[in-house]
Amino acid sequence: MNTGQHTRQMTELGRAEALRLLGSVELGRIVFTADALPAIRPVNHILDDGDVIIRSHTGAALTSSIxxxxxxxxxxxxxxxxxxxxxxxxxxxxxxTDPDAIARYEQLLTPWADQHMDQVLRIHPEFITGFTLTDGTVGR
Structure with missing residues (x-):
């Protein structure tokens, strides 16, 4: 007899699959420290050779993370x-800081906020963690 009870199964992702999925979306959240406190900002991104590229502006709290x-x-x-x-x-x-790279990223990554973004940041992943949540059915 199948009770049809639904559960979620969490499966850890490998590095390559995690980067592939990260590259499939445009929006994420950067977590950094501002004034000795944790801060989170939603930003759009692209991946370039496995690195996360985001844009910001001078004076933004995010620039404290450089x-x-x-x-x-x-x-x-x-x-x-x-x-x-x-x-x-x-x-x-x-x-x-490379002017050619900055010009390229300015073409590839248009910020969602309507303001001048004069900073480009690159995050090279030292650690990558990820998981999928899939539907599993448990029955008897």
């Missing part, structure tokens, strides 16, 4: 079924 350890999280979890995935990368946020 040369500091940050985490970047993105996910795609259905609010109704609770099925999907989540990925977190941890690394040092570095300011991109």
């Amino acid at each position: 040369n500091a350890v940050v985490a970047y999280e993105a996910d795609d979890i259905d609010p109704d079924t609770h099925i999907g995935w989540s990925v977190v990368v941890t690394g040092i946020a570095r300011k991109v």
Whole structure:
């Protein structure tokens, strides 16, 4: 007899699959320290050779994260079924200074906020964690 009870199964992702999923979405959240407190900002991103690229502006709280350890999280979890995935990368946020790279990223990554973004940050993932949530059926 099948009771049809639904459960969620969590499966850890490997590095390559986590990066593939991260590259499949545009929006994530950067976690950094501002005034000795944790701060989180939603930002859009692209992946470039496995690195997370985001844009910001001079004076933003986010610029305090330059040369500091940050985490970047993105996910795609259905609010109704609770099925999907989540990925977190941890690394040092570095300011991109090469003018050619900056010009390229300005073409590839248009910020969602309507303001001048004069900073480009690159996060090289030192650590990557991620999981998928899938639907499993437990029955007797």
